[in-house]
Amino acid sequence: MMRQIFAFETKEEYVKYQGIIxxxxxxxxxxxxxxxxxxxxxxxxKGIVWTSEELxxxxxxxxxxxxxxxxxxxxxxxELSGWRNLFIRQLEGVKNPKIEKFYEEMSEKQxxxxxxxxxxxxxxxxxxxxxxxxxxxIWFEEGMCEYLSRKFILSEDDFNQITNVESExxxxxxxxxxxxxxxxxxxxSYQGSLTSIMFxxxxxxxxxxxxxxxxxxxxxxxxxxxxxxxxNQGRNEPLIKYFGLETLFD
Numbered sequence: 001m002m003r004q005i006f007a008f009e010t011k012e013e014y015v016k017y018q019g020i021i022x023x024x025x026x027x028x029x030x031x032x033x034x035x036x037x038x039x040x041x042x043x044x045x046k047g048i049v050w051t052s053e054e055l056x057x058x059x060x061x062x063x064x065x066x067x068x069x070x071x072x073x074x075x076x077x078x079e080l081s082g083w084r085n086l087f088i089r090q091l092e093g094v095k096n097p098k099i100e101k102f103y104e105e106m107s108e109k110q111x112x113x114x115x116x117x118x119x120x121x122x123x124x125x126x127x128x129x130x131x132x133x134x135x136x137x138i139w140f141e142e143g144m145c146e147y148l149s150r151k152f153i154l155s156e157d158d159f160n161q162i163t164n165v166e167s168e169x170x171x172x173x174x175x176x177x178x179x180x181x182x183x184x185x186x187x188x189s190y191q192g193s194l195t196s197i198m199f200x201x202x203x204x205x206x207x208x209x210x211x212x213x214x215x216x217x218x219x220x221x222x223x224x225x226x227x228x229x230x231x232n233q234g235r236n237e238p239l240i241k242y243f244g245l246e247t248l249f250d
Contacts, residue, residue: 003047040124046072053082069118071130116149127231137239139185143204166202183238
């Protein structure tokens with residue numbers, strides 16, 4: 001059972017977010033059950049630290065995204081308004097009313113999918129360990145965490161909407177941030193701007209979605225089996241090449 005730990009600077013902050021924390025905690029258990037029954041979640045993290053966006057990105061981490069996990073703890077901000085503003089900042093001032101409206105109306109369910117992403121990292125189906133440099137094939141784990149959490153938490157309509165939004169943002173920023181291979185997505189990627197970081201998340205999600213739905217006819221287990229084969233054979237070539245995705249983002 002995951003412990004609930006509260007790291008707010010005032011009691012008023014905790015009271016303000018108590019309701020959404022309780023709802024997210026309750027709904028996350030449903031997704032946790034799916035991960036345990038289908039995707040080899042054997043040892044969930046020991047707890048979730050609920051905290052503010054500011055503390056998450058300046059005290060607990062220096063990455064500008066207030067959701068992350070390590071071997072034992074998920075750190076997460078339940079500030080829905082903060083998440084809405086963060087995702088709008090991805091546009092870097094580019095005006096796009098449709099995308100702005102999508103994020104301005106971001107729901108608790110979409111916030112739950114982000115929390116679910118962090119929990120998915122604890123599945124034993126991923127071969128890298130927490131604390132590894134994670135410079136080789138990180139896109140697969142990040143993309144699969146996005147895909148599974150969205151697929152099993154969001155409605156089909158919401159899933160399709162976020163796919164369309166991130167596909168459009170990928171196209172918008174491809175010329176600015178798309179010069180490197182997806183296989184270069186690694187720990188060093190987090191030293192860039194918010195949008196440059198998220199750009200690789202968009203690509204990772206879209207790549208995994210393509211693998212599962214187009215190449216494997218929606219057979220998620222088959223894609224995991226191929227991923228394990230690549231790893232067990234010694235990672236002799238980049239994972240994107242192994243999966244035949246070199247031209248996916250051309």
